[in-house]
Amino acid sequence: MRCPYCDFLESKVIDSRRTEGDYEIRRRRECMECGHRFTTYEKVEELPLMVIKKDGAREIFERSKIINGLVRACEKRPVAYENLERLAEEIESQLRSQFDREVNSSYIGELVMEKLRKLDEVAYVRFASVYRQFSDVGNFLKELEKLVGNNGNGQ
Helix, strand or coil: CCCCCCCCCCEEEEEEEECHHHCEEEEEEEECCCCCEEEEEEECCCCCCEEECCCCCEEECCHHHHHHHHHHHCCCCCCCHHHHHHHHHHHHHHHHHHCCCEEEHHHHHHHHHHHHHHHCHHHHHHHHHHHCCCCCHHHHHHHHHHHHHHHHCCC
């Protein structure tokens, strides 16, 4: 690792620690030439996961978009932000383990609804109403009936 102070190419690692979430390793280094200490971070380089939109366009997956949708759905609900972050992290992990490079946006939406339903049913209905673009009250009521019917079946 090149020293940021003197440009010397050799340094020794003094300390290594995992960062939060265990996605990076923080290394404290000391230059073998000038003795200055500096910090580096090491993480696995991930290939971008591409999302195929309904219109066929492709864009890079962004966890923040899932979090934003969850925050809107859970507005004024007793759901901690940490739970939404954890849910988004679970969704991203599942997508990366199931798909190599590309995933349909419809699959992501269904996955978000499945997990949100277990977290907060009101937020689930809010999310579903936007995601499924309910055109009238009848569609909305059908979704509510499915939700109530599944709860009556022990689910």
